[in-house]
Amino acid sequence: MFDYAERQRRLAERMDAEGVDVLFLAPSADLEYLTGVERQIPNFGEASYASGWVTGAFFVPGSEPVFVFPRMFAAFDLREQPRGEVVVVTEMDDGVAIFERVAKGLGSTGSVAIGDRVWAETTLELARSFGIERLRTGSRLVNELRRVKTDEELGAMQRAIATVEQTMAAVTPLVRPGASMAQVAEAVEHELRAAGSRTPSFATHIFTGLDHRDLDSHTATANDPMTEGTSVMFDFGGVVDGYCSDFGRTVYCGEPPDDYREVYEIMLAAQEAGSAAAAAGTPASEVNAACRRPIEEAGLGEHFRHRMGHGIGMDVHERPFISTEDDTPLEVGMTFTDEPSIIIPGRFSVRIEDIVVCEEGGGRKLNGYPAALVANN
Numbered sequence: 001m002f003d004y005a006e007r008q009r010r011l012a013e014r015m016d017a018e019g020v021d022v023l024f025l026a027p028s029a030d031l032e033y034l035t036g037v038e039r040q041i042p043n044f045g046e047a048s049y050a051s052g053w054v055t056g057a058f059f060v061p062g063s064e065p066v067f068v069f070p071r072m073f074a075a076f077d078l079r080e081q082p083r084g085e086v087v088v089v090t091e092m093d094d095g096v097a098i099f100e101r102v103a104k105g106l107g108s109t110g111s112v113a114i115g116d117r118v119w120a121e122t123t124l125e126l127a128r129s130f131g132i133e134r135l136r137t138g139s140r141l142v143n144e145l146r147r148v149k150t151d152e153e154l155g156a157m158q159r160a161i162a163t164v165e166q167t168m169a170a171v172t173p174l175v176r177p178g179a180s181m182a183q184v185a186e187a188v189e190h191e192l193r194a195a196g197s198r199t200p201s202f203a204t205h206i207f208t209g210l211d212h213r214d215l216d217s218h219t220a221t222a223n224d225p226m227t228e229g230t231s232v233m234f235d236f237g238g239v240v241d242g243y244c245s246d247f248g249r250t251v252y253c254g255e256p257p258d259d260y261r262e263v264y265e266i267m268l269a270a271q272e273a274g275s276a277a278a279a280a281g282t283p284a285s286e287v288n289a290a291c292r293r294p295i296e297e298a299g300l301g302e303h304f305r306h307r308m309g310h311g312i313g314m315d316v317h318e319r320p321f322i323s324t325e326d327d328t329p330l331e332v333g334m335t336f337t338d339e340p341s342i343i344i345p346g347r348f349s350v351r352i353e354d355i356v357v358c359e360e361g362g363g364r365k366l367n368g369y370p371a372a373l374v375a376n377n
Contacts, residue, residue: 001241002152004083007034007145012061014141021110023138024126026056026118029314030142032242035065035082039242041199049073051095053121057084060106068102070095096125103129113138146313147320148333153243153313154357157335158366160245161355163195163238165369168249175232175251175376178225181206181217188236197238201245201316205235209349210305228254231348233341237316244316246337247367248353252375260350263342264373267350269294270340271371274308274322275356278336278363284326291322291340303344309337312355334358335366 011034015023025031027039035057040047049072058066065084074088087102089095103126112130114123116139127135149157170191174184185206192200207216208230215221215230226232230253237246252260274291291308295301311318312335320328322336334357341351352371356363 001156002036004034004036008059008065010145011059011142014145015059015061015113018141019111020113020136020138020141021060021108022106022112022130023059023114023141024056024112024118024122025059025115025138025142026122028115028117028139029146029242030115030139031057033142033146033314034059035067035084036080037067037082038077038079040077050091051089051093053119053125054089054095054099056115056118056122057082058102058106060108066102066106068099099125100129110134111136113141115139143319146318147311148331149313149335149357150333154333154335154366156241156243157245157313157355159240160197160201160238160243161247161367163192163197163240164236164245164247165367166195167191167236167238168234168247168369171234172249172251172374173376175226175230175253177228177253180223180225181208181215181232182222184232185217185222188234192236192238195238196240199239201237201239205233207233207235207349209343209345211345214349226253230254231256231260231350233349233351235351235353242314244312244314245355246312246316246339246353247355247369248339248341248351249369249371249374250350250352252373254375255377256373256375260348261373263300263344263348264350266294266298266300267340267342267352268371270304271338271352271354274338274340275363275365278322278330278338278356278358280332280358280360281329284320284322284328284330285324287330288322288324288326291338295340295342300342300344303342304340305343306339306341309339309353309356311336330358332358332360338363338365 049070208214277290288308307323309322339353343349354367
């Protein structure tokens with residue numbers, strides 16, 4: 001489906017330009033992007049194998065990747081054989097010696113980059129093999145390749161978006177008096193799988209606000225029943241073909257009061273302003289400011305507690321961030337979330353979230369799900 005050879009060619013160009021001889025990547029979105037080797041679905045309790053720390057691949061410009069896998073990973077987690085040399089470490093092998101042999105066999109004498117979240121044990125063995133003074137962080141090399149999406153990537157993201165939109169339509173009727181956040185969250189994850197998502201792209205979050213008294217699927221109030229007059233926010237995502245979606249809507253339980261309707265319209269105006277500002281060449285921080293402006297002009301700025309959004313693709317949060325501190329100029333094909341919220345303690349909360357792709361004249365929304373206020377009366 002994806003042209004991994006072309007992605008590796010572009011990586012080699014970047015490595016040559018920055019004087020990097022070798023790049024080592026552990027299982028990650030970066031490794032999957034370059035080779036198709038899928039990440040495992042995360043576990044809350046860490047799963048491990050003998051010599052599990054060796055897992056990953058070495059990239060050298062002009063050569064095929066060299067993969068090192070523990071036997072258990074190769075037997076149970078490797079869906080298909082990747083292109084390149086594959087070295088398998090069994091339980092009874094000397095993993096340190098094999099890893100060192102592979103590393104030194106690359107013949108590198110220059111800079112060695114490693115993924116930013118490679119295990120400390122792996123990093124120490126790389127330092128022992130190459131010399132710590134030669135190591136540098138390397139995720140940026142791949143992240144900057146991943147920022148601009150091809151048509152094939154946008155297609156995968158559209159399929160991931162379809163799973164959340166199908167899910168939202170299925171679970172909206174559950175926002176009724178007596179239902180709990182935990183029940184709704186469980187329904188969301190069931191519907192996501194039924195819609196074709198491999199896994200949630202992050203921990204599904206169904207909540208009414210950020211105070212300790214508010215109902216929240218992540219806190220002790222998860223099983224408390226909602227009552228009439230509750231505004232329920234949805235934040236969840238799906239995964240298809242390695243690409244993530246991130247989606248949000250708000251559903252009101254009962255008949256919304258006039259001030260709620262007014263605030264909801266302000267939130268919609270903020271989302272539209274952010275998307276419209278997301279033209280090629282515009283710094284991310286300016287797009288964030290454009291999204292915030294309608295909320296601040298309405299005197300509600302203190303209740304917009306986070307950034308407009310973040311890059312998204314094979315990771316649910318990628319750079320650039322559409323945030324105050326990030327001045328990265330947007331490029332055609334960059335994808336990011338547009339997710340304004342207004343959370344007013346003691347009153348109500350509203351949020352909405354879609355994915356936008358940057359184009360020359362502004363952002364184009366990839367979602368098709370209605371943004372209009374929904375109330376279950």
